[in-house]
Amino acid sequence: MFQSEYLKKVYAGVEARNPGEKEFLQAVREVLESLEPVVAANPKLEEQGVLERIVEPERQIFFRVSWVDDKGQVQVNRGYRVQFNSAIGPYKGGIRLHPSVNASVIKFLGFEQIFKNSLTGLPIGGGKGGSDFDPKGKSDLEIMRFCQSFMTELAKHIGADTDVPAGDIGTGAREIGYMYGQYKRLRNEFTGVLTGKGLTYGGSLARTEATGYGLCYFVDEMLRCMKNESFKGKTAVISGSGNVAIYANQKATELGAKVVAMSDSNGYVYDPKGIDLAVIKQIKEVERGRIKEYVNRVQGAEYHEGCSGIWTVKCDIALPCATQNEINEASAKALVANGVIAVGEGANMPSTPEAIAVFQSAGVLFAPAKAANAGGVATSALEMSQNSQRLSWTFEEVDAKLKNIMVNIFHNAYNAAEKYGMKGNLVAGANIAGFEKVAGAMLAQGIAY
Ligand code: NDP
Numbered sequence: 001m002f003q004s005e006y007l008k009k010v011y012a013g014v015e016a017r018n019p020g021e022k023e024f025l026q027a028v029r030e031v032l033e034s035l036e037p038v039v040a041a042n043p044k045l046e047e048q049g050v051l052e053r054i055v056e057p058e059r060q061i062f063f064r065v066s067w068v069d070d071k072g073q074v075q076v077n078r079g080y081r082v083q084f085n086s087a088i089g090p091y092k093g094g095i096r097l098h099p100s101v102n103a104s105v106i107k108f109l110g111f112e113q114i115f116k117n118s119l120t121g122l123p124i125g126g127g128k129g130g131s132d133f134d135p136k137g138k139s140d141l142e143i144m145r146f147c148q149s150f151m152t153e154l155a156k157h158i159g160a161d162t163d164v165p166a167g168d169i170g171t172g173a174r175e176i177g178y179m180y181g182q183y184k185r186l187r188n189e190f191t192g193v194l195t196g197k198g199l200t201y202g203g204s205l206a207r208t209e210a211t212g213y214g215l216c217y218f219v220d221e222m223l224r225c226m227k228n229e230s231f232k233g234k235t236a237v238i239s240g241s242g243n244v245a246i247y248a249n250q251k252a253t254e255l256g257a258k259v260v261a262m263s264d265s266n267g268y269v270y271d272p273k274g275i276d277l278a279v280i281k282q283i284k285e286v287e288r289g290r291i292k293e294y295v296n297r298v299q300g301a302e303y304h305e306g307c308s309g310i311w312t313v314k315c316d317i318a319l320p321c322a323t324q325n326e327i328n329e330a331s332a333k334a335l336v337a338n339g340v341i342a343v344g345e346g347a348n349m350p351s352t353p354e355a356i357a358v359f360q361s362a363g364v365l366f367a368p369a370k371a372a373n374a375g376g377v378a379t380s381a382l383e384m385s386q387n388s389q390r391l392s393w394t395f396e397e398v399d400a401k402l403k404n405i406m407v408n409i410f411h412n413a414y415n416a417a418e419k420y421g422m423k424g425n426l427v428a429g430a431n432i433a434g435f436e437k438v439a440g441a442m443l444a445q446g447i448a449y
């Protein structure tokens with residue numbers, strides 16, 4: 001629990017104002033706990049109410065999304081956009097389309113995004129959006145009608161210099177395309193209002209790969225600097241089989257690891273020879289099918305029903321790339337018992353606080369999501385730069401910038417932890433390094449009376 005009376009008061013206020021929002025409270029608590037030494041050293045934070053302000057979104061927009069399905073029936077979903085903090089740049093963060101989406105989930109993601117975006121070193125504020133719409137099993141036309149209806153309302157609140165959404169779970173290139181088309185129709189302007197766009201209409205090379213690649217660049221730097229190790233010769237397990245997981249697999253393999261397991265929300269596949277990524281891409285990206293299909297196409301592979309079993313597969317490096325709270329204490333203990341040396345979070349908040357404690361007390365190198373998966377949003381910011389310049393950079397240029405950003409994020413988080421007496425604790429270091437820049441900007445910009 002908190003030592004500082006100020007932090008106790010701030011957290012009690014968040015609990016009172018956001019009852020039952022467990023994901024949001026979990027995310028706030030983790031950040032505030034890391035800030036103990038920062039608050040002790042900087043009385044101005046309390047004097048100017050910086051923490052009370054940073055935990056309250058600047059603006060929250062909840063809206064009705066009605067659309068007509070293929071049977072002619074009216075469907076109603078709820079849309080969300082939480083514009084959390086614009087101290088250092090326009091709001092920026094993805095759009096999640098998943099039945100589990102609610103205010104707590106979007107607020108936790110938006111809150112995390114503030115610090116993640118700050119860590120990239122680029123001028124982007126924090127936001128997040130989404131809907132409880134389930135894209136699974138929908139036809140292309142249904143997806144298009146939903147996206148158009150969603151954007152019809154969202155367009156009133158976003159803009160290239162105001163708020164720039166992107167993809168997330170359930171929102172890939174297809175959905176971004178439909179949303180972009182609708183925005184353009186409504187506003188009659190061709191601007192960089194969304195990122196993750198197709199390459200023919202303003203998208204950036206390497207954006208698709210960026211989160212997974214960035215995760216591996218971060219983990220590689222962490223392994224080198226903190227353990228004199230690398231991916232070479234290591235066995236890895238990656239949960240999920242979506243955008244982040246697929247490109248994390250690609251880069252980890254390129255760096256010399258063997259990825260032996262991947263999953264989706266039904267179960268996981270284990271392939272002792274190393275997952276054949278081309279087969280996964282065909283099933284998930286082209287056919288939009290289920291991962292269990294893998295065992296019908298690759299000899300010697302096994303399928304196991306249920307997601308959490310993947311953490312019982314023996315590995316040196318674990319990369320959770322599916323969703324929040326997918327590694328609990330029991331899964332963390334199973335990983336440690338099997339000798340894991342590093343965990344890198346590709347998904348947002350995939351480890352519960354209890355799981356993180358297990359990793360930290362076992363001396364496992366732990367790369368927290370805010371830092372380790374920032375490559376996606378960093379490359380989105382590079383897409384914004386290219387759109388503003390009306391230029392396209394090469395894949396190599398973008399990838400080199402991405403790598404540089406991830407290496408810098410590692411060192412900034414590492415150094416911030418060391419500065420405040422928590423050497424090696426990248427959870428605290430990432431929170432502090434991300435916070436200091438945003439807090440500085442908030443202090444400089446004054447309080448609105
Ligand atoms: P995708 O929709 O492309 O893939 C998500 C993957 O996770 C799928 O394999 C999906 O399985 C699985 N999954 C989703 N929800 C659950 C669940 N409740 N339980 C178990 N498995 C689940 O999403 P992304 O790859 O883009 O995102 C994955 C994670 O990475 C998210 O936490 C996201 O916030 C985070 N992230 C994404 C970024 C990006 O650039 N895309 C940037 C930074 C973070 P199924 O197919 O069965 O649904």
